[in-house]
Each structure stands twice: as C-alpha cells, then as structure tokens.
Amino acid sequence: MLVIGELINGMFKDVARAIQNRESDIIQHLAEEQVNAGAAALDINVGPYSKDPKADMKWIVESIQKVTDINLCLDSTKADCIEEGLKVAKSRAIINSTNADTDKMDTIFALAKKYDAQVIGLAMDKSGIPNTKEKRVELAAKIVAKTMDFGIGAEDLYLDPMLLPINVGQDQEKTIIESIREFRQLCTPAPNTLVGLSNISQGADTRSLLNRTFLTMALANGLTAAILDPLDKDLMDALITAELILNKNIYCDSFLEAYRKK
C-alpha cells in the first residue's frame, strides 16, 4: 500500500508557524521523520491560515526537496496553488485533488497531463458528499471516464470514497468500505483507491485504534493508498500485518522488521 504522510499540513499550528516564519528545518525534519517511518510520499497542504498559498506551496516543496526526493502529494482546493508545486517538484507528483465536477476535472486533468502527475479523484461533486454506495460509484465512474478522455492511465488515478468521521457518519462507514471494493471493479487495470485515514477519528477519542481498525478493514476490501500519520507505530504495525495476511509479503518471524528494511 502507498503510504502518504499527512503531517506537513498548515492545519497543524506548528507547521503553520514554520511556514509563516520560513523555518525550513522544521518542515524538513517532519519530512525526514515520515520517510524514515515508512512514508512513500508526503502530503503538502499550506493550510487555512496561509496568506499567500502559492508562494507557501513553492517554498515547502523546495524546502523538502533539499533533504529528500520523495514523491509529493500537492494538496489544495486551488489549481493555481497546486501548479506552483508542480512547477518545482522534482519527482512525480500526486495532485490532491479533483472532485467529479466536469469543469474541475478538466482543469485538474489538464494539469496532470502537462506535468505528468498522478491524481486523487474525490467521489463527491457540487452537491456534496454522497450518502449511498451507488452515488459514490457513479461519481467515481465519471472520474474514471474523464481520465480516459485525457489519456491518463487507471494506475495514475486514486479514487477517494470520502471517509466521514465515526461520530458524524457512522452509518456511512460500511458503505464506504463497500465503495472501495466496487471502485476497484470500475476498469482494468484497476484504479487505485485512497482514503484520508485520520478523518475517521476526527473529534473522537482513541483515534489511533479507530484509524488502524478501519485501515485493516479497508485494506481487505481493496484499498491501495492512504494519507495517514506514519509516526503512529501501532498503525504502521497494523498495516504491515494486514498486508502480510493478504499475502502481499512473504512471512518470516521478524516480518515487521523485514517490511521496514524494504
């Protein structure tokens, strides 16, 4: 599974402060810590407090690239902010994200083509997050169809069923897991599937337990990527064990260590 580290997000106060004060060492440290913990890509979000999102995005990407050449997941609702990141990204980037609205998809997929980036497609549109599996799959299919129009391969698309917090959409969680399974059936080769894992435990206690339990259930149903906190060791252990049980890796007694040596 592709692990995308979530910690470089301006929503967190220390990150917001580091961005504002241009303290690149704080950002770089967060990047290295996540990579060492097993992240294969890093999500970058300048956050809601940024006064100049474009300049901030460029600065973060450049700061991180001084210490690692890992793939970056450029996270913004604004296409021009994402493009600032794409312009300077050295490794193949992931655009986070488009929804299923036609005009939004046209803009984002054009960017993806121009910069050879991968894309996260959210199963939602102008009318909001669907509350049925059928609607989620319908929107996901719309996104898949659009990638085909643009000549973007399914392996470069990550479909996100929009994970809801347990204390907001408890009745939706099972539907979301089923949607992941159905997304994988949409085309051949199958598109990737992704969740922003920490959403499930937003506003709840026992966050780590909720996160890792959902993750193992989603993995068993075809999840191939997640934006998560790689520094949560229990979560990473659960991920490694779930992948082992799904026969993705060969067992040995030190399987946790073996995975981390990969």
Add this chain to the structure above:
Amino acid sequence: MELLKEKCVGAINELEIGSAANAVKIGGQSCMQFLFKEGAMPHAPVAAVEILDCKPTDWPEELVTSLGSMVKDPAVWAKEMVSKTQAKILCVRLQSAHPDWLNRSSDDVVSVLKKIVSAVNVPLVVIGSGDDEKDNDLMPKVSQALKGYNALLGIASQNNYKTITATCLADGHSLIAESPIDVNIAKQLNILVSDMGFDPRRIVMHPTTASLGYGMEYTYSIMERSRLAAFMGDKMLAMPFILFIGAETWRTKEAKDGGAAGGVNWEIATAVSMLQAGAEILVMRSPSTVKSVSKYIDLLMKKGE
C-alpha cells in the same frame, strides 16, 4: 499481439566473488531466469566444480572412475578439475574435519586448504564439514587464511550463524545462508545475519538442494516464490542462489546403480532444472557434467544477445 510483460520493482543483488584478477560476478537480474524480453540478466549463472579436501571414500564408482587418480591429492584434484572443465569457480568442501571422517584438526585442514588454493586461480567457495561444533572452530581459521580472496564461505543456518557471519564480516568474505526448503526461514535468516551488521548484498542463499526424483520440485517452487517476491521489491529475498547439485545427486540410487552415465545424466537433469528455477551458482562433482552445463548456460545466454 503485444507481449504482456510483468513489471518488476526489484532486482537480484549483484555479487562479486574472487579478487580483482579472477573475479566472477553473479546476480543483478530483473527478470526470471533467461526471460530476456522481460528484464535484464547481466551475468550468466556459473557452473562450479566441487572437490573434497581429502580422498572421497563413499562416492559411486562412476564418479570415482571419471576422476581417476587426481583425487589422491586435493591440490592436484583442484588444479586438474579446473583446467579440465574450465570451471569459473572452485568449491572446496572441508570434509576431512568431520568427526565421522578423518576428524582432522582445524590447523591441518587449513594447511591443506592453502595448498589447494595456491594450485588454482579461480574464485573460491569454501564450506565446512557439516558438523556445527567443528565448523565453528574451523571456519574462522579458514576465513583468516583466505583474507583478501573475497571468497564465499558457508554454511550459516538459523541455529548456527553467528560465528561464521562474524568471521566473514571481519575478513571481507561473502556468506552462504541455508534454509530447509522454507522461504519463511530463508527470509528470517537473512534478517538475522544482516542484523549483525553483515551487508545483505553479500549473502548467497542455499534453499537446500533436492535431487531429481527426491523432492526437486519443492526446491524449485521455493526458489520461484522467493524470486517473485524479490522482483516485487522484497530486499530480504533478493539474494542469489547457490545449489549443491553434485552432493545431492551422487547420493541417489539412480546415480549409484544407473549404469555408465546414470549419475552424470542425473546430475545434468537436476542442474538444468535448478538453472531455470533461478540458480546463480551450480556446484557439481563430475567433470563432464560441469562441461555440459557450462555449454548449456552459454547457449541459453546467447538467446539474450
């Protein structure tokens, strides 16, 4: 129709054995053996000859006859076998140290080994007697004596790996890690060895050789599974393989009672099967087998040109 190709993210480790003048490289491939259209296979598998450090006592008639008088002196045996077969690697099994054989002292074994080594100019694989207690005394002395030769020494097993790993680490040799036809133990042993600070790229795996008719399929499937995992990115299974073909095949009933070429044919059949399974070093005992298998390897490698 377009050929559907598997995409690999991993490759087998490349390993060099021997000193600069005579070094041999193995591994490095990013495809299943000889599937040149699916990836690169930069180095050919190697046919190696195996000798003992003493006169063999229980080898079948057919094999002993084919070797002739050279077996009386291990240094002569080494020299003649290498020149006769053009083998690129010499494997010496230090059988004489075994308590059930000659029970020679480690110092005596090392002095014979030195004579063998000075008689040839090819990279060396040296393995102990198979008795853990004896080998734990012997192999550090062997390792020291061969310092600078960049040899491949063995054998480390899950229950006895620390002494030989430490000594190979100290003297700059590569290491054979053996598991009992068990991919889980193979991976675990590679981790245990690398946890001692030993570079995993200097490990060669012995998955345990089984001869044709005696469970060869099990070895084959374990090797295949291990290889596929390595190509999917499992670095703890990305080691080259060594197979002791001769030692296994010449124990079989077919080799002992198979008539004029029974043993040789059995050895060849087992070797070429293991070659397809992914073997990088094939250790054989009969001169004509080594020659035939080398020729066969050359032929297969030409298809990649």
